[in-house]
Amino acid sequence: MKPQHTLGRATTPDGRELVLYERDGVYAIRVNGLELMSSRAHGSEEELARLTLARVQGLPRSVLIGGLGMGYTLRAVLDAARGATTVVVAEILPAVVDWNRSHLAALARHPLDDPRVRLEVRDVAEVLAGRPGTFDAILLDVDNGPAAFTTARNQTLYGSSGLAAIRRSLRPGGALGVWSADPDLPFTRRLERAGFRVEVTTVSARTGARGPQHTIFVAF
Numbered sequence: 001m002k003p004q005h006t007l008g009r010a011t012t013p014d015g016r017e018l019v020l021y022e023r024d025g026v027y028a029i030r031v032n033g034l035e036l037m038s039s040r041a042h043g044s045e046e047e048l049a050r051l052t053l054a055r056v057q058g059l060p061r062s063v064l065i066g067g068l069g070m071g072y073t074l075r076a077v078l079d080a081a082r083g084a085t086t087v088v089v090a091e092i093l094p095a096v097v098d099w100n101r102s103h104l105a106a107l108a109r110h111p112l113d114d115p116r117v118r119l120e121v122r123d124v125a126e127v128l129a130g131r132p133g134t135f136d137a138i139l140l141d142v143d144n145g146p147a148a149f150t151t152a153r154n155q156t157l158y159g160s161s162g163l164a165a166i167r168r169s170l171r172p173g174g175a176l177g178v179w180s181a182d183p184d185l186p187f188t189r190r191l192e193r194a195g196f197r198v199e200v201t202t203v204s205a206r207t208g209a210r211g212p213q214h215t216i217f218v219a220f
Contacts, residue, residue: 002023005022007020007022007099017031018093020099020103027039043203044179044205047201048141048177048179049073049139051177052177056136060081064124064134065139067091067142069141070104071104071105071108074089074112078117087117089120090124135169138166138177140157142157144181160193163191163196167196176191180214196219
């Protein structure tokens, strides 16, 4: 077995250790030793983009992505969106941005270099609070989904106040997409109480392969 290399370390806002590893061309990010994401499995991130943009009425002019990850969601949005779409990416951890400009850049074909991308290194909740009626699509690939794993305050984003802020930030005919590691019936009910219609889809973590399943919530 080839050796594992540690490429970077960072600390989350609530003190957890985030580490980037590489082994035999496969990259993984772990939080306190538990795997958060891997370059081996990104099909569900691509489905998040496809399913959400399919629910937008008309061509999306402005898209917000919460969570940069390894860049796969951003790449899928850029590939699917046409015209003069602006894609705002909110990523709270500067180290994740640095990794996407260096070690991880080629995985999703250097999406941060696309001129349509506007990067904001701050909490996506702060971006939402300042931009009512701005976005045709909002995609949240933050943490492990509604069940916060990396940063405890992400729970607020998926709560009633966070969903109300998201609804205010969407233009008429817009859609919200949320990636989740697991099904979450209470979250579906919160979306409905916030005034959304909801579609819940189970997708494969790996494109065209069997294996782990993830959940995509699309609300409109």
